[in-house]
Amino acid sequence: MAYPFADIEKKWQDEWEKRQTFNAENDFTKPKYYVLDMFPYPSGAGLHVGHPEGYTATDIVARYKRMQGYNVLHPMGWDAFGLPAERYAMQTGIHPAITTKKNIDNFRRQLKSLGFSYDWSREINTTDADYYKFTQWIFLKLFNSYYDTKVNKALPIEELQIPQNLNGKEREEFIASHRLAYIASMPVNWCAELGTVLANEEVEEWVGKGYKVERRPMRQWMLRITAYAERLLDDLVHVDWPQSTLELQKNWIGRSTGALVTFAVDTQHAVSLQVFTTRPDTLYGVTFMVLAPEHPLVDIITPESHKKQVAEYREKTALKTDLERQRGVQHPKGAGALPVGEIDVNKKDKSGVMVGAYAIHPLTNEKIPIYIADYVLMGYGTGAIMAVPAHDERDFAFAEAFGIEIKPVVETHGSTGSPTGAPLPRIEDGVAVNSPIIDGLKTQDAKAKMIEYLEKNKIGERRVQYKLRDWLFSRQRYWGEPVPISFTEDGFMVAEEEADLPLVLPESQNLQPSGGHGTSGSAHDTKTLFVPTGTGESPLAHLTNWVNFSKDGKKLSRETNTMPQWAGSSWYYLRFADPHNKERFASKESEAYWLKDGVDLYVGGAEHAVLHLLYARFWHKVLYDLGYVTSIEPFKKLVHQGIILGEDGSKMSKSRGNVINPDMVVAEYGADTFRLYEMFMGPLEQMKPWSSKSIEGIYRFLARIYRLYFNDGKINSKLLEKPKNEKAVLKILNQTIKKVSQDIESLSLNTAISQMMIFVNETYKLESIGKDAAEKFVQLLHPFAPHLSEEIWQALGYSTSIAKSAWPTFDPSLLVEDEFEAVIQINGKIRARQSLKVGISDADFENFARKIDSIQVALERKTIRKVIVVKNKMINFVV
RNA sequence: GCCGAAGUGGUGAAAUGGUAGACACGCCGCACUCAAAAUGCGGUGGGGGCAACCCCAUGUCGGUUCAAGUCCGACCUUCGGUACCA
Known part of the structure; x- marks a missing residue:
């Protein structure tokens, strides 16, 4: 007889709802356990089978911990701002708030049908004004703080030391340049069809879908996450996370140590050039310098004779997309682009031109030619390098292409101690040669000695460099949190008063970005509401009544960019501690209780290994510095559930037709079967087929x-x-x-x-x-x-x-057994098994084993060299 | 290329350095049934033997150890991330 799962499940889901069985208690004296799922973006497609995998695992832990007497916080919410709802609105004219609500209702129904023990009284939604009030509040905290490198933490902007001699405007600019939230003109990934800027990591997704993305400098809000690079890296030792995720974060932050070296430039202008190098020990091997084409110094140092070719090269580079630039489409000898997928750093074609100026080697006073080349990136280090072709494969490739001298200054030695004469470029460590200051020193020592020398002679200093860039924080979208900043007519920034938050997202039926400068009604937009103007502003710019307002007799206009989807998800775990608090993101007490040592267990997809987790850690640390949270890290233990593949072993996708719909599974087998099956498939972290x-x-x-x-x-x-x-x-x-x-x-x-x-x-x-x-x-x-x-x-x-x-x-x-099955081995091979009493002495065990017929026979005429007994398990005769 | 994870039956997978393959799917058999389904019980890594038993077997090749799926070294393959970061 089949068991009546449908009746049983309905009955108990209703019961739990009626009794509010799973609400966390407000008793802060009990031991707490905070187990959290990465909250979903409520898409129109509904839940897929991957969602319940992690959710079931956390639900099991939540129920287990409750039964063990813990006060368990196990909440759920919706990461509901985001592009799909807005794009759907552009196509259908249905407001994103309506779509979002519908999708959330569906998700909630699906989750309840699986019997998860969420405390639904704490449900949150990032698009609620009551929620994003505090997203904006945190933004204001960032805006009104700066990073003090002396005490190594964020401080209120009022404490910033401002030089006395600055006038009003300069003073404001000085302050603005120190805020953790600031405006900069940044080359960004602009997608005309979407009418918005994309984050680097979003580019591939949309390009893959057939959208065109180009580089364009635009005015953007940035968050100064780089100020926290060191702490974001160092504090990883305090968390219990998967090794792979720790590595990903480390690589993303990308710390490297080396030196900043100053080279004078041999022109009539008194300028010098700073470069960052991880190999100061190779300073004597420098045979040319390379600046990024965008480097501001290029304008100053380029003589009239070279202006034309420099301008041409810079123009060519600017037109290249990042991808093209990385793949080296140009070659001085005229070779074509490499096919995608066959990129090899060593063979990557190098392009560039001489700027016609020379640097002076700080140690030898030699004249060193300066080039611009697109293999040097403005965004990393100083945007300029000292090139050592003998010991760097990129510099080597460039030198070969341009016929520049290659000067070896590091020798490697074989096991015999004689030079191996390893081929150039020689990247690995060795011993310094042809380098008067450091000759004979091993690379590590040579680096240290060189830095010491540079510092003593004021031509350089030790330097730690990070790959991490500041966080591009604005999007030209409607469906996001408004940035609570306005501008006066003369360009001063005015922050919203905290008491005036939330700055509510105004109602709008007109969701077409004002910035879409491509053709109207493109392949992706079936319903174009009006012809865009091409300014790159968000749809909010059209709402002039909202944008323009007066306060204290001053005319102000609001920022029209909104925040990225990452904003709401960067702090939602804090809100669950006290989700209905109108005054504060969470009361001091509830934060201190529920977030003590952070979230105890956090489960979600590995696709968030870098961005979400890094952004949330960053905000958490800012709030920690300002005294709003009590733990240094938000997520103590992290686990990624593995992807569930289709029955055919490939990724589930509509086009393959291998998608499993949770609703169907629940209807056919019930929620308990679904839950149990997903947990029984294999280890949680592992990828596995349905x-x-x-x-x-x-x-x-x-x-x-x-x-x-x-x-x-x-x-x-x-x-x-x-x-x-x-x-x-x-x-x-x-x-x-x-x-x-x-x-x-x-x-x-x-x-x-x-x-x-x-x-x-x-x-x-x-x-x-x-x-x-x-x-x-x-x-x-x-x-x-x-x-x-x-x-x-x-x-x-x-x-x-x-x-x-x-x-x-x-x-x-x-659990103690009285008997065990004894294994008798000879030379590690099993020769007999016998049931024996637990606790038998080693000697009795051996005597017993020797008396077994087959063992007796096998041991005849053999010398027993050793007998190993593992208590209550086995014996091994070594003969 | 670099970083990380993983390679075990027909399948999903178990194994504090101490009996490899628990548990489940599938398959085979038995019981129940007129029959089937459902259910219950039993068998099931490969090869050999009537049998008790024997040999082989955890991606490949070496090593450490009385004993290796497990530890060490090299290599191969798959997956994830990343890529001119100086």
Whole structure:
């Protein structure tokens, strides 16, 4: 008989909702456990099977911890700002708020149908004004703070030391240039069709979908995340995260140590050139200098004779996209572009031109030619390099192409101690040669000595450089948080008063960006509301009544860019601590309680390994510096669930037709089966394919449990009778309690389920296990299959929820066996097995083993050199 | 190229350095049934033997150890990330 999952699940979902079973308590004296899912973007497609994977794992942990007596915070919310809803609005004319609400309702329904024990009273939505009031508040905190490098933390902007001699405008500019939120003209990824700027990491996604993205300098809000580079890197030692994610963050931050070296430039202008190098020990090997084409010094140092070719080269570079630039489409000898996918740094074609000026080598006073080349990026270091072709493959390739001298200054030595004469470029460490100051020193020592020399002679200094760039924080969109800043007519910035927040996103039916400068009604827009103007502003710019206003007799106009989707998700975990607080993002007490040591367990996709997690850590640290949060890191333990593939082993996609819809699975097998199956598929972190056969097996397992406990809809009294073999029951029960508890702690949920299967198989054989064991097993099952376990619990006579019962504990003394199967090995090969009493002495074990016929025979005429006994396990004769 | 993770039956997968393949899917058999489904019970890595048993087997090749899927070295493959970052 099939078990009536549909009735059971509906019944208990209604019950939980009615009783508000899973609301976190406001008792701050209990030990807390905060287990969080990465909240979803509520897309129109609804939940896919990947969502419930992580959500089930956290739900199991949440229910387990509650039963262990923890006050558990397990909330859910919606990351609901974002481009898809806005694009849908542009196509259909339906306001994003309406689409978003509809999608959220659908997501909520789906999540509830899976029986997750969220505290729905704490549900949040990033698009609610009550929520984004505090997103804006945090933005103002960033705007009104600066990073003080002396105390190494953010401080209120009022504490910034401002030079006395600055007048009003200069003073404002000085302050503005120190704020953690600032405006800069940045070359950005501009997509005309979308009418917006994209983050670097978003470019590929949209290019892949057929959109054109170009580089364009535009006025943008930036957040000074680079000020936190060092702490974002160093504090990774405090978190319990997957190794791969730690590495990704480290690489993204990209710390490297080296030196800043100053080269004088040999022109009539008194200018000098600063370069960053990680190899100061190769300073004597410098044979040319390279500036990024955009480097501001180029204008000053280029003599009239070279102006034309420099201008031409700069123009060519500006037209190249980043991708083209990285792939080296041009070659001085006229070779064409390399096909994508065959890029090799060594062979990457190098282009560039001489600027006609020379630098002076700070140690040898030699004249060194200066080039501009697009392989040097303005955005990293100083935008200029000292080129050492003998020991850098890029400089080597450039020198070869341009016929520049190559001067080896590092020698590598083989095991014999003689020079290996390794081919150039020689990247690896070695010993300095042809370098008077440091000759004979190993690379590491040579670097140190050189830096020391540079500092003493004021021609350079030690320097730590990061790859991390500041966070481009503005988007030319409607459906995002308005930036709470206005501008006076003479260009001063005026921040919204905190008391006046939220700055509400105005109603608008006109969502067409004012910036789309491409053709109207492009391939992607079926419904164009008006012809764009091409200014690159957000749709908010059209709402002149909202943009222009007066305050204290001053005419002001609002910022029309909105915040990126990352904004709302960078602090939502804090809001869950106190989601209805109107005065503060969360009360001091609730923050200190729920966020003590951060979120205890955070589960979500590895695709957020860098950006979301880095941005959230950054905001958290700013709030920490300003005294608003008590922990230095937001997420203590992090786990990524693996991707669930389609049945054919490839990624689920509509086009492949291999998408599994959770609603269908729940309808066919029920939520408990769905939950259990997703956990049984394999290790949580691992990528794994869906199998419609295997889910049948899980369904059978639950049906088997149902039949074990129920007989014609009534409790199976035979099961609850006193067992014939009480010892066997206690043993398997205690084993199961131990294994399931340990496995939940380590998130090995697949093996926890295996153990429960073993228990059920055993119980079928035993027929009766007694009421106590029957109850305890259902409790173990509860985090995994909450509906069925509630149903059984009620049938066992309880009127309170099993979720509120106390997690069973095991008695280690009942796990001790009296006998074990002894393994007898000769030279590590198994020759016999025998059942023996636990606790047998090593000597008795050996004597016993020697008497076994096959062993006796095998040991005849052999010298026993050694006998190894592993207590209560095995013996090994070495002959 | 660089960084990271992983390679175990027909399949998903288990294994504190100590009996490789738990648990499940699939398959085979038995019981129930007129029959089937469902259910219950049993078998199932490969090769050999009537049998007790024996040999082989955790990507490849070496090493450490009484003992290696597990530790070390080199290599191969797959997946994820990243890529002119000086």
